[in-house]
Amino acid sequence: MKPRPIALLAVVAIVAxxxxxxxxxxxxxxxxxxxxxxxxxxxxxxxxxxLGVDLPLSGAExxxxxxxxxxxxxxxxxxxxxxxxxxxxAKDDALNGVHDxxxxxxxxxxxxxxxSVFGVVGPFNSNVAQAEIPVSNAAGLLQCSPxxxxxxxxxxxxxxxxxxxxxxxxxxxxVATTDDIQGQAGADIAYNVVGARTAYxxxxxxxxxxxxxDQFETTFKALGGTVVGxxxxxxxxxxxFTALLTAAKAKNPQFVYFGGVTATGxxxxxxxxxxxxxxxIPFGGGDGISDGSAATANSxxxxxxxxxDPSTYMTVAAVSLIPDKAKFDADYKAKYGSEAGAYSASGYxxxxxxxxxxxxxxxxxxxxxxxxxxxxxxPTFNTVLxxxxxxANGDTSQHIISDYKFDPTTKDWAFFEQKDFxxxxxxxxxxxxxxxxxS
Amino acid sequence: xxxGILTQQLLNGLxxxxxxxxxxxxxxxxxxxxxxxxxxxxxxxxxxxxxTLWLLxxxxxxxxxxxxxxxxxxxxxxxxxxxxxxxxxxxLIERFAYRPLRRAPRLAPLITAIGVSFILQNIxxxxxxxxxxxxxxxxxxxxxxxxxxxxxxxGGFAVTSSLVTVTWVHVFIVVLAVAMMVALQVFVRRxxxxxxxxxxxxxxxxxxxxxxxxxxxxxxxxxxxxxxAGAAGVAWTLNYGLTKFDNGFQAGLKSxxxxxxxxxxxxxxxxxxxxxxAFIEVFSSQLGYSRWSEAIVFTILILVLVFxxxxxLGQQVAERx
Numbered sequence: 001m002k003p004r005p006i007a008l009l010a011v012v013a014i015v016a017x018x019x020x021x022x023x024x025x026x027x028x029x030x031x032x033x034x035x036x037x038x039x040x041x042x043x044x045x046x047x048x049x050x051l052g053v054d055l056p057l058s059g060a061e062x063x064x065x066x067x068x069x070x071x072x073x074x075x076x077x078x079x080x081x082x083x084x085x086x087x088x089x090a091k092d093d094a095l096n097g098v099h100d101x102x103x104x105x106x107x108x109x110x111x112x113x114x115x116s117v118f119g120v121v122g123p124f125n126s127n128v129a130q131a132e133i134p135v136s137n138a139a140g141l142l143q144c145s146p147x148x149x150x151x152x153x154x155x156x157x158x159x160x161x162x163x164x165x166x167x168x169x170x171x172x173x174x175v176a177t178t179d180d181i182q183g184q185a186g187a188d189i190a191y192n193v194v195g196a197r198t199a200y201x202x203x204x205x206x207x208x209x210x211x212x213x214d215q216f217e218t219t220f221k222a223l224g225g226t227v228v229g230x231x232x233x234x235x236x237x238x239x240x241f242t243a244l245l246t247a248a249k250a251k252n253p254q255f256v257y258f259g260g261v262t263a264t265g266x267x268x269x270x271x272x273x274x275x276x277x278x279x280x281i282p283f284g285g286g287d288g289i290s291d292g293s294a295a296t297a298n299s300x301x302x303x304x305x306x307x308x309d310p311s312t313y314m315t316v317a318a319v320s321l322i323p324d325k326a327k328f329d330a331d332y333k334a335k336y337g338s339e340a341g342a343y344s345a346s347g348y349x350x351x352x353x354x355x356x357x358x359x360x361x362x363x364x365x366x367x368x369x370x371x372x373x374x375x376x377x378x379p380t381f382n383t384v385l386x387x388x389x390x391x392a393n394g395d396t397s398q399h400i401i402s403d404y405k406f407d408p409t410t411k412d413w414a415f416f417e418q419k420d421f422x423x424x425x426x427x428x429x430x431x432x433x434x435x436x437x438x439s
Numbered sequence: 440x441x442x443g444i445l446t447q448q449l450l451n452g453l454x455x456x457x458x459x460x461x462x463x464x465x466x467x468x469x470x471x472x473x474x475x476x477x478x479x480x481x482x483x484x485x486x487x488x489x490x491t492l493w494l495l496x497x498x499x500x501x502x503x504x505x506x507x508x509x510x511x512x513x514x515x516x517x518x519x520x521x522x523x524x525x526x527x528x529x530x531l532i533e534r535f536a537y538r539p540l541r542r543a544p545r546l547a548p549l550i551t552a553i554g555v556s557f558i559l560q561n562i563x564x565x566x567x568x569x570x571x572x573x574x575x576x577x578x579x580x581x582x583x584x585x586x587x588x589x590x591x592x593x594g595g596f597a598v599t600s601s602l603v604t605v606t607w608v609h610v611f612i613v614v615l616a617v618a619m620m621v622a623l624q625v626f627v628r629r630x631x632x633x634x635x636x637x638x639x640x641x642x643x644x645x646x647x648x649x650x651x652x653x654x655x656x657x658x659x660x661x662x663x664x665x666x667x668a669g670a671a672g673v674a675w676t677l678n679y680g681l682t683k684f685d686n687g688f689q690a691g692l693k694s695x696x697x698x699x700x701x702x703x704x705x706x707x708x709x710x711x712x713x714x715x716x717a718f719i720e721v722f723s724s725q726l727g728y729s730r731w732s733e734a735i736v737f738t739i740l741i742l743v744l745v746f747x748x749x750x751x752l753g754q755q756v757a758e759r760x
Binding site (some may be wrong): 097231243247 | 444447448452453454455532564569570571573580581583585601602606670675679680681683684685686689698720721722724725726727728729730
């Protein structure tokens with residue numbers, strides 16, 4: 001028998017009203033406490049909140065983003081916050097295999113629109129941060145970058161422009177120190193560790209690369225060295241640097257410094273130096289070429305190949321001699337089966353800071369932001385990197401750079417010293433047991 | 440003055456120019472015969488490098504090959520494979536994307552060419568992803584020799600020389616490119632098929648009335664042009680040991696510029712344009728303006744076109760193809 005339309009409508013109406021009455025039943029998990037329930041604001045049971053992560057996770061950038069994301073996930077697993085279930089949502093800001101500012105800004109916009117997100121870890125690259133800071137600042141969503149080093153993101157007129165919506169409400173902090181410190185460290189290696197008095201500088205004309213290279217130039221000159229040339233890679237996707245390097249060779253530099261990342265040509269530059277008989281000239285770069293051993297596909301050392309000569313240096317704006325290094329390394333290896341990346345601990349520290357805020361004030365974005373950057377005096381965060389305080393711009397109190405050198409036996413970067421630039425330069429060598437010379 | 444550095448820069452320019460010239464030939468041949476700017480050509484070159492990557496990983500070559508006999512055999516295999524595969528890809532593109540539009544307004548095949556370019560890039564993106572790929576450099580990239588030019592002084596003007604380094608892979612690429620360009624000239628000028636290509640370029644209808652099979656001739660042009668791009672793809676992997684799905688764009692743009700600079704439709708002009716652009720790039724780097732090299736290249740292109748719209752050699756109508 002055919003059901004009559006009237007009867008059908010009636011059934012639909014009954015079901016619909018049942019649903020709507022179920023939906024309108026007050027749920028205690030919401031923001032407003034249900035009428036009649038106890039006055040304690042603590043949520044009954046576990047509330048699921050989202051920790052956003054924005055990193056470059058595909059293509060040539062995988063060796064940068066993935067170990068950092070692993071650090072975030074390790075921190076979430078090891079630092080439970082009572083009353084909350086933390087869901088990590090990671091978004092990739094690489095487009096066609098290279099970090100992309102527009103993609104990063106889109107990702108942050110999606111986090112802003114997702115009301116369960118209480119904070120974001122990321123981004124990795126400075127030009128991505130330039131696109132993201134205006135978005136997160138306008139929304140008051142706190143971002144903690146594990147790796148951005150460009151000074152203009154937090155300091156000076158450029159930074160005020162980025163956070164023009166709420167100039168006095170900092171929504172972006174970072175645990176890496178800035179390129180003005182990293183550039184100094186590079187110049188310090190060239191002048192004091194290598195003993196070079198002349199240097200040739202190449203940058204990739206990006207926000208990060210040029211800033212780093214310019215600071216290297218300033219410090220190297222201040223130390224008493226001579227910069228015999230400073231040229232840039234004029235286009236993305238350039239593969240041939242032989243002409244640029246031959247021009248450099250004519251100036252007989254004792255050191256070649258590269259401000260840039262592997263994806264914009266760092267590895268090929270080092271490789272072509274060898275093809276032009278310049279392999280014996282020491283080479284240095286910033287954390288943009290810190291992306292794993294020669295066995296890691298697309299890493300600097302992998303692309304540079306046999307030319308990743310012993311005299312290749314690299315600085316990282318991260319703390320290598322972290323207070324509890326042995327435990328962190330062991331935990332990381334147990335979980336992921338590989339060695340921690342240069343920024344794994346930094347990703348861990350950013351996560352700890354956001355979780356600490358969550359624990360103290362709950363998942364409300366405005367409160368999280370105010371807790372981390374709006375208090376006087378600024379709170380001290382106890383992290384895996386040590387104690388961190390953020391200054392008025394959102395920069396870390398730690399001015400620490402780690403220096404690495406290529407080790408031809410392991411075909412990997414070997415850490416050889418850590419420098420603290422907080423007051424003057426304090427150099428710390430690693431404990432003897434960890435030195436690469438140990439047999 | 441340092442004669443060694445200048446010599447080194449000339450050698451650098453020759454290597455880069457050889458690759459530009461090989462790719463530029465394909466642009467200019469296709470334009471010569473059907474007046475189409477084949478924007479997909481740079482991507483054909485890129486696919487050629489991936490075909491080489493596939494071949495090497497399939498036969499299990501991971502490193503430099505040191506045995507000379509094995510190396511020669513492998514190089515012949517690599518070039519033959521990439522050139523034949525890319526030649527066939529070129530013929531397929533012509534058959535399915537351009538031939539149906541041969542009588543359509545000029546804009547239609549141009550837009551189609553851009554579409555084919557995206558299709559090729561996306562196929563590689565799907566198959567391989569967006570990362571750089573290391574292609575084993577079968578010729579040791581560091582092997583070579585170095586020499587010093589004599590130092591001398593003329594009337595108080597001292598000419599010194601620093602060490603000039605020449606790697607075998609660079610020598611190989613330049614010799615190979617020049618050999619291919621000479622072979623192409625001989626083919627176009629001395630063979631019946633070459634004559635068919637030239638006559639089709641001059642007047643398609645008249646050639647057809649004289650018994651030239653137009654479709655076969657145009658397909659042959661695409662085959663040769665794409666095969667040369669395939670050869671350039673192999674040369675690229677030998678030189679840089681890296682490839683990426685969007686490599687074709689940069690190289691294609693430069694080579695297209697080379698073809699226009701030399702006089703599009705003119706094969707000799709394409710070769711000259713390729714080397715010229717490479718030398719402009721190299722010497723702007725030598726002067727410390729590497730970051731401006733692209734702007735300088737295009738400024739010179741604009742100047743040439745303003746004063747000589749047909750390019751340096753012009754389109755030699757009677758011989759174009």
